[in-house]
Amino acid sequence: MSTPTHRVADRFTSGFDAEIVRAWIADDPDEQTATALTAILAEAESGDAAALADLEDRFAGPLAFGTAGLRGEIAAGPNRMNRSVVIRAVAGLSAFLAETVGSGFRVVIGCDARYKSADFARDTAAVVTAAGGVAIQLPEQLPTPLTAFALTHLSADAAVMVTASHNPPADNGYKVYLGERPLLAIEPDPTAARAGAGAQIVPPADALIAEKIAAVDSVASVPRAETGWEHLDDSIVAAYLDSVTDLGVRSSADLRIVLTSLHGVGAGVAEAALDLTGFADVHPVSSQQAPDPDFPTVSFPNPEEAGALDESYALAREIDADLIIANDPDADRFSAAIPDASAGSGYRQLSGDEVGLLLGEDIASRLAGQGDPRTEGRADDPSDEAGPVFANSIVSSRGLAAAVAAHGFAAVQTLTGFKWISRVPGLVFGYEEALGYCVDPTVVRDKDGISAAVTFAALASRLKAEGSSIESELDRIRTRDGYFATAPLSFRLDDVSLIAAAMAKLRENPPTALAGSPVAEVHDLSTGYDGLPPTDGILLLSESNSRVIVRPSGTEPKLKCYLEVVGAPQLAALGPALTQRLSTISAELKAYFGL
Template identity: 40%
Template sequence: MMENITCWLAKDPDPHTREELQHLIDAKALAELEERFSQRLEFGTAGLRGKVGCGPNRMNRLVIQETATGLGHYLIEQVNNAASRGVVIGYDGRNDSKQYAHDTASVLTALGIKVYLTHAVAATPIVAFGVKHFNAAAAVVVTASHNPPEYNGFKVYWENGAQIIPPHDAGIAEAIDNAATKAIPLMSLDVAQKQALLVWLKEDYYQTYRQAINENPLLNNHNQPEDVSIAYTAMHGVGAVMAETLLNDAGFSKVYSVKEQREPDGNFPTVNFPNPEEEGAMDKVIALAKQHNADIACANDPDADRFAVAVRTSDGDYQMLTGDQVGSLFGHYLLSKAESNQQLVGNTIVSSSLLSKIATAHGAQYYQTLTGFKWLTNVAMQKQSDEQPFLFAYEEALGYTVGNKVWDKDGLSALVAFAQLTAELKSHGQTIWDQLEALYRQHGMYLNAQRSIALDPKAAPIGDKLRQAPPTMIAGKPIEITEDLKSLTKRFANGDTESIDLPSSDVLIYHLAGGARVIVRPSGTEPKIKCYYEVIEAFAQSDSFEQVLEKASESMGMLISEHQHSLL
């Protein structure tokens, strides 16, 4: 191991991580050194993401340069005219992101690949937009999204504008391993620019994204926007300028931004965890909303690809909507605006099945994918046609894409769409809560929850256990259908089987009598499982929203309790 460490120390271009590594060597911190050098940070379908620090199992300049080298070689092999078509590169506001983006550009241009590099920080959807805009071979965004401050990441988009999926993740990973054994090619950005290999994306490029969003026909519902007031936070990320601009373009003049969270700050000083889903993360924007009696309190995560919203309640307080609630509202709203039937909408296997019912009610086509936005957009591109155009997709983790201007989740266009939905309802004397209740009354109240369960590390894998002795009941309800995404088989209680048209994945889905659903997804790296639960409670005409919510919550509590007990 010490030979690898010495070699790394000699190659590392960053004095800060060299100093960190030398300190670990001097302190004989063998366990720490082993953890950092026993393996490389794994490159997968989300690219790279990890803590910043020295060594191949951390995010640092040398890891970035090796990753960019592997990516460059793979693109030249796999994509027609990759060098001349180029790669779009952008970065978020984290402390190391600009340096990592510039290192990536230095490597790719040294390989003869043209680079379009943002001149300043950019929201992830603004960079992803550039792939199709320039007909580029790929894009790279240096971002760790909503992870804690000590993290950074390297996200890759393919030539179709969507995040990479197999086999490209494995192909790039192999090319990175190969690149790590050789000298790293580097070209200064000044030289690259002189050789016409580097194009700086300046303000006119950002305005091109703005224009594309404003021209999206799905975002042109200008229904008394001046009557809606909006509190907004960028959560110390890069979304504020474009978010405020797009809202202003759409006629929303009452927009109040959380001042202390408006500018990019990689230290995220006012939030413990810069993720709108985390408790306390929305406190400042909700406080600002109360101050102005705003209709909605909205947030983007730090790279602005996710969107979160809390809505004013009848008592003047604010309540967060879940990703599934926002997705269902969007599904109904956008399908109501669609020019024709047969529009294509989709979500992931762990998201609410309410969207499928909404799609059916509108005569639209619904599709479902594995977890991850990369699947939602790649599958949408395969399924769409002139007769069946893509409209909308979402995942429960606050990711939404409206139309096909960006083939990834886009928290900026989602913000505009939700503001316009709010304005339309308000112009009719209605609220978001009224619309949500109307959907529940039509289709039933869909309640979703997720839990992680720690398991005995010495025990056999839970997936193996469940497959060897398949349960027939959960929480006293018979299992009517079991979907095993590992064997891609759907088994009915009567013994019939069907094949499943999805990539293989270690996931089990149980459909219970009465409509409830349980999904079990064993962790591949830790002794724990993730469980996703859905219950459906019917609405009688005389039932109040509160009554049905209470019933659904009781059913959910019982389902979670009894299912988790059965696994331990």
Template identity: 40%
Template sequence: MTQSAISAVAQTWITHDPDPDTAAELSACDPDELARRFNNPLTFGTAGLRGPVRGGPDAMNMAVVLRTTWAVAQVLKDQLAHDSTGFIPSETQVVVGRDARHRSDEFALAAAEVLAAQGFQVLLMLAAVPTPVVAFAVRHRSATAGIQITASHNPPADNGYKVFGKGGMQIISPTDREIEAAVARAPHADEIPRATVQTGGLKEIRHYLERAAHVRHTTGSLRVALTPLHGVGGEFALDALAMAGFDDVYVVESQFAPDPDFPTVAFPNPEEPGATDALLTLAAKASADVAIALDPDADRCAVGIPTADGWRMLSGDETGWLLGDYILSQVEPGPVSEATVVASTVVSSRMLAEIAAAHGAHHAETLTGFKWLARAGGPGTTLAYAYEEAIGHCVDPAAVRDKDGISAAIAFCDLVVALRDQGRTVQDALDGLALRHGVHVTGAVSRPVEDAEAAMSRLRTTPPAELAGFPVSVEDLLHRPGEQRTDALILTGGDERTTVRVVVRPSGTEPKLKSYTEVRCAPTDDLTMARARANTLNDELATAAALF
């Protein structure tokens, strides 16, 4: 848009902004700042809308929430109109929840009121809840949709808007694009009708906790160190762990209460350096058996274990291997296992596929994000487990068809007890997997770029001829059919003993190229030497990826 067009659109927005604070903020912006805010409205990315809490269509604010929710309502009604039952207001439910970020309570209430005015029966959660509670409630109540106000592990200044469809699965195209198109024709924010709603959800929360506790199979005590990283998962995790029989839990007190400013961490993501330092210190001091870190909306779970060299956090892939192997070990061999599917994403480790084959099950590879993982498998199959390397784990797909940090934490504690009963440790289990399936070492590299699309184009035109000394073959995922098509490249090389792999894709939220590396060395009894070689080669992959 031209400067004058932007000015006209901005003035109309300001005039109809229902929040006087953001209206005043926009009125004080210079033309360049207004251009930045109005040229690029928020769109649905891998996990919904996310942006800073401030004025304008490129951010999270009351006007954006109202107009987006109006659009969601129109798309849902259009979809229901094409169903055999049609749109029956008394039977059409939507669940609305929120985390504890800045203004999450206001945004959730506004979304619920808009949906109610559009004729939906709305369950507005009475308090801040983990994201998997909303996904569970949608599935448990056979609701039409769910909305969770959350920015997960984004910085404190951000908030977001996540939409679940039927079955409690995150929406995919064309639904997300249809919502964006409806936003473009939405009424002015202050003209969108709202109706009074009542809060509830205690029954759904209780059922969620009971179901999360149900993933346990062993008996016996375990000492757990826990941090929710200032998010909403603390009390929920304690309750679920206690229901599962894990009541010897030490918590990081300074990080236990929800706090939208996340004062003790530079970045509220368990994967970030330093984020779990307080947890590991507590785990060592308390002589814990396992350490658990949840992200702020408790849909992700990071695990720490004691080793001969002190405590360390597992990677998302390591946790994925362990949980995948443990869950598949409980599946009956034969026809049941042959109809069982486990899933991981294209940027995750390849080991889960080997683990699945060893158990007589199937492995599915999906695009990045749980909106794809939740749909893995096909007719006649049962999804038993799914994970992504970014510490997202779905251990009970029949109940929560999304990542769930709390049930994953219980499943991992259950695994630790099962190993202890066998006289083994988590490190022993990792060694056992490496002996059977080879040593796998993974990593990730992010490189800032001015233009991610141009950088991907250059890499497609002139890919590296070799990686870590091996000739490289290239698969371009833009050439894959249908839902498997995405903007990513897979670079692979190796010989009969070693495989190297790098997946490169543009970030969906920042001007960056993200590269995911993996080295596999064939099974050997000398794990020390194999790991040293794999780490050396992975370092070489990381060095090369930093130059893409």
């Protein structure tokens, strides 16, 4: 039912200022978005209620700049991703760097293949150059790990990566990393500053940059250079590939691999990395290898989503592959699938926690035996005073801690996100259950789906050479440490008020049992937990050691639940029983939330 015209007009006079929209249009450097917004304004002023609602959402406030940088739908208006928003953000970042580092600050700039990515990257270079900085632009359409690598490799002060990672096609985003100099200027603890150098921003940097962004009056007031920034060539890719080969992991047996980039930008670098480490039998999923911002063969370009690997399964069955490797569109995440005759597809996708456990065990065993080249020279790194440390996010499995403890190493939990995981002092490996793994933190202080994939392929080939397998290795670890079974549960809710309501319900009246076991502990993570900073989440722990953590997603309109049940170090019939317990808890949560 449409809203009468006079009521729409009343809303313009009483609660919405059309002049603000006109001012934005006049200041917009992008003719495409300015024209689109002009048309929407005209529709709203003529009485179109849907157009007015659209305007109100676009102008509800500025797109929030925080520890995830910026991310949102590509469209006109301050609450969307567009050139106006990006130029303001770069002006704020440049002002922050000029204040903390001084003139001549150095910024690395990378971008993926999404719509507007190249435009946003060029605007970034133009603003940084005009602000007195040195802009260093990577070749277009390279993975996010290459930008994080270049920041450290070139000793730059900051890096910007234009990407929305695995978000839907309509989105884009803007990630910010900081180098050592600006962190030393704002961080009272020099060791913490050095440990965080090269990682994504966290407080207080996000707030300091946001203050500078808010002080930008208009796009017209921001100087933009026409030329003058540096353009890196493919030698930066060669340097990154050298770092992957320096990990010392190589093929030990013939391994037939299916590789997909899900229409992203990782294909060329991933294929080269595998080739350089001895994996010659690699078969790309041809329909998904070329970058395509529409992601035509998948509903969501995320290896976690149902159906994302269907084309990989088809090719793997055809060629009898030993391993499937999937990267998300910006290749900072990695997923693996292994042969499984009991699965309908013939292959079983490993969970993020299973891959994290396998990689952690592999790296810990090599470090314990001094078989990892990264142990050389680590004493020279001031951030490594704690010695080799493993880390995962609080929502990831507790199995990693048990595994590395068997080799005499410590593991710590962090808040969700690699901006926290990658800055742990002394880190040698970190992961989060959402398919993110950091296997070489001194080189790439972020999740890296390419070096992780190569490391995992090397593990799979070694096990094959030994007459074992990935599944057998999981059984061996679980027999030693106990069985930590996990499962995700997500609710995608376009009405974000439902997410807030669900979190409020949890705080006021949490569940009293999980799969028949009484809830023994309830922790509101917003007040801090186990030495971690506050974050929006609730942790439930039952008497049987089952754990549930519920939190809003930081990048998508989702309520996310992380389930874990634990069994003793006995494998006989334990897997199905734990799987059933996970299913029971999942059903209980669905009924509890009514979603």
